[in-house]
Amino acid sequence: MSEAQRLDVSENEALREELRKLRRINAALMDRVERSSDMSANAFSMFETAISLEAMVRERTSQLEDALGQLAKANSDLAAAHESADAAQIRLRDAIESINEGFVLFDADDRLVLFNEAYLGFWPELSPHMREGMEFSEIAQLAAKHERPLGAVVAPDRWVSERLVRHGVADGGHVQALSDGRWVQINELRTSEGGIVGIYTDITEVKAEDARARALELAERNLILQSTLDTLSEGVCMFDSTGRLSAWNGALSHLLGLGEDPARALACHGDLLDWCRQGLGMEDHGCLDWQDAGHISPVSQLCPAGERRFEIRSTRTGQGGLVFSFTDVTDMLTAQAALRETAETLERRVSERTAELLSVNARLGQEVAERRTIEAALTQAKIAAEKANLSKTSFLAAASHDLLQPLNAACLFVAALGDKRLALPTRALVSQTATALESVEDLLEALLEISRLDAGAIQPEISHFRIDQLLQTLNVEFTPSARAAGLQLRMETDPLWVESDLRLLRRILQNFISNAIRYTASGSVRVTCAVEGDAVRVAVIDTGRGIDSSQQEMIFEEFRRLDTRSQGKGLGLAIVRRAADMLGHKIWLHSAPGEGSTFAITLPLGRPVAASEGDGVTTPRDRSMQGRRVLVVDNERQIQSGMRTLLGGWGCDVVVAGDYGEAVRLFADGERPDIILADYHLNDGETGDRAIAQLQAYFGAPIPAVMISADRGEGLKVQLAASGTPLLNKPVKPAQLRALLRTMLP
Structure with a gap:
């Protein structure tokens, strides 16, 4: 009986009990009226009592009618609930009977509640004895008694005990063999009320198919075994x-x-x-x-x-x-005997040859000793040459700072002199001096770059970038030079991504284009990009006089120039070869006299990457530097004088100091500079970045600052990039310095 049915029955019983109480109260009231009539003769008192009793009877009668109505409704609801429960039970039985597997349900006391005909099909002998309310142990004993399970035929008591243990666990499925040759898979699980539901599935056909598959597999194995034996x-x-x-x-x-x-x-x-x-x-x-x-x-x-x-x-x-x-192994043993005889003969011959070789070895030993002496001398010479090369490289790297310091000062003085109003002959001399200084600067930079490449001081930073953007930058850079030489410079490129070091690749292409413009008298210089498989080929094609095949390898050596009348130093292609070898890029040269030259480099294809914020070119706004106070921190008096002359010519108020202490004394009046230009290497181990940090702390404000140094090492670039301080290499180009100041000054 369901919970709803039990509630309806209890409610009906309560209503009936209340009805019985009302009837007893009504009878008691009527009896009281009758007894009052006999005992009292007062008519008015009887009238009042009758009226009061009538009201009470009417009230009780109304309550009785309400109770009867509720009882009738409860009986109607109970009948509907019984009808719904019966229909649900019928549907449940129909659903259970419709499934092919055997179904059985036990309650929490392990008593049979429900089963279907498919379940009885596994135990036909048990059908007359099956009834609701039976315990599972009774069913197991009946199955063992009739020897339905195959295990019960041999040991019925053991089968019953094992079956009861499995039934009590009810944690999944197991397989039972029946005495009639069938196989049944039993799946038992606990219900939420503590009962057990069981599903019985006939798997006889599955077992038979499995046996056939195993027999077939055994036959195949026998065939494989026989085939293997026959191949031996x-x-x-x-x-x-x-x-x-x-x-x-x-x-x-x-x-x-x-x-x-x-x-x-x-x-x-x-x-x-x-x-x-x-x-x-x-x-x-x-x-x-x-x-x-x-x-x-x-x-x-x-x-x-x-x-x-x-x-x-x-x-x-x-x-x-x-x-x-x-x-x-007859033939093998015969062959072994022959081999032993042959080995003995060979041993005798070896002994004879050994005696001959000993004398030869003695002579060879003497020759080897002589060769070792020569090799030792060659090794020492090689070590000395390598030391000399390292010394040369170290000297160039160390001397570059001292060489560039006076050159930087001279460039500053010449730039300042060029800004003044001079006579034409004097201006020509200043221009020639500036050109000569630029040549010296280019030569020193090329020598320094070669020394750094040889010393391994330059390490490539591989990234993915668009080659067309790099070529557009070079187009802007070299178009004035090409136009001045009467040449047409064309860039033919697509938005292709390559994988290389942007700085070194730019240097390589700069040398290719500058050489093409320098050695082409008329015509054009064309730069092309083409995809070849998984690589991009960038070529610089000129219409110059061409290069003979016998001289094409020579031009990649230091200080080699085919045209001694040009202003080249013969170092550009040497730098190109070293940089390309470092990057692992292949260099191509195709040229013939009278047909022009094509210099090309093959680059790996890159993958597109998202552009970071700040990429692109920002055009500096044109700001006047008139009256701007500039603090120059440099320990070289010539540099101080040159910077004062150059910046003063631009209208700046220049204050020069040798170190942090002198700068603080010069600004003791509480004023502060608009910008700081500091050399990296100062006196007594002091560095420019530390001086800038101390000055900003002293003035209590983030004053714009620029670092100037002849040190071209990667370590300094990384250090300054982390702090956001711009770096200018010596010798400083006045135009570059002026553009940077206009950008940084507020």
């Missing part, structure tokens, strides 16, 4: 645990002369012994005997049989049988 050159036979022949190959019949039917000649292990000993005359040493279970490792022996020799190997199988293999 050794004769093989296999006996089972009873000594009967179970497998053999064709090589066995050929080696032992068994004829076309080895199974008849070797039906058992004893036949093999008789055939080998009597038929072949084999001198048995026990290797053909049957091995008991104590023999684990294989047994192998060499057994003579007349003029033939057999190597016999016996191995015990895991099932207790034996496998014998026969190998005819």
Whole structure:
């Protein structure tokens, strides 16, 4: 009975009890009225009592009618609930009967609640005895009594106990074999109320299919085993645990002369012994005997049989049988004997040759000693040359700062002088001086770059970028030079991504384009990009006079120029070769006299990357520098004088100091500069970045600052990039400095 039905029944009982109480109250009131009439003669009192009783009776009657109405509604709801429960139970039974699997349900007390006909199909003998309310233990004992499970035929009590344990756990499925040959899979699970629901599935066909598959697999394995045995050159036979022949190959019949039917000649292990000993005359040493279970490792022996020799190997199988293999080693033993005789002859010859070689070795030893002496001398010379090269590289790297300091000062003075109003002859001299200083600067920069490449001070920073953007920058850079030379410069490129070091690749292409403009008298210089497989080929094509094939390798060496009348230093292509070797890029040169030249480089294709904020070119706004206070911190007096002259010519108020202490004394009046220009290497180990930080702390404000240094090392660039301080390399180009100041000054 459901919970709703139980509630309806209890409510009906309460209404009936209340009805009985009302009836008793009504009877008591009527009895009181009658007794009052007999005992009192007062008419008015009786009238009042009658009126009061009538009101009470009317009230009680109304309550009784309400109770009867509620009782009728409760009876109607109860009947509807009974009808719904009966319909649900019928539907549940129909649903259970419609499934193919056997279904059975036990309550929390392990008593039978519900089952279907498919469940009875597994226990037809139990059908007359099955009833609701039976315990599962009774059903298990009945099944064992009628010997329905196969396990109950042998040991019914043990089967019943094991079945009750599995039923009590009810954690999944297991398989039972029935005595009529069927197989059933039983899945039992606990319900939320503590009962057990069981699903019984007939898997007889699945078991039969599995048995057929296993038989087929065994047959295939036997075929594979026989095919494997037939491919062996050794004769093989296999006996089972009873000594009967179970497998053999064709090589066995050929080696032992068994004829076309080895199974008849070797039906058992004893036949093999008789055939080998009597038929072949084999001198048995026990290797053909049957091995008991104590023999684990294989047994192998060499057994003579007349003029033939057999190597016999016996191995015990895991099932207790034996496998014998026969190998005819007669020819092999004959060959070994011949080899031994040949070896003895060779040993005698070796002894004779050894005596001859000893004398030759003595002479060779003397020659080797002489060669070692020569190699040692060559090694020392190589070490000395390498040390000299390193010394040269170190000298150039160390001397660059001292060389560039006076050059920087001279450039500043010449730039300041060029800003003044001069006579034409004097202006020509200033222009020639500036050109000469630029040539010296280019030469020093090229020498310094070669020394840094040789010393390994430059490490490539591989990234992915668009080659067309780099070429557009170079187009802006070299168009004035090409126009001044009367040449047409064209960039033919697509938005292609490449993988390389942007700075080194820019240097390579700069040298290609500048050489093309320098050595082309008329015509054009064209730059092209083309995809070749997984690479991009960038070529610089000019219409110059061309290069003979005998000179094409020479031009990549230092200080090699084909045209001595040009202003080149002969170092550009040397830098190109070193940078390309460092990046692993291949350089191409195609040229012939009168046909122009094509210099090309092959780059790996890159992958597109998202542009970071701040990428692109920002055009500086034009700001006047008139009256701007500039603090120059440099320990070289010539540099101080040159910067004062140059910046003063631009209208700036220049204050120069040798270090942080002197700068603080010069600004003791509380004023502060608009911008700081500091050299990196100052006196007594002080550095420009530290001086800038101290000055900003002293003034209490983030004053714009620029670092100026002849040090071109990557470490300094990384350090200044982290702090956001711009870096200008010495010698400082006035135009570059002026553009930077206009950008940074507020």
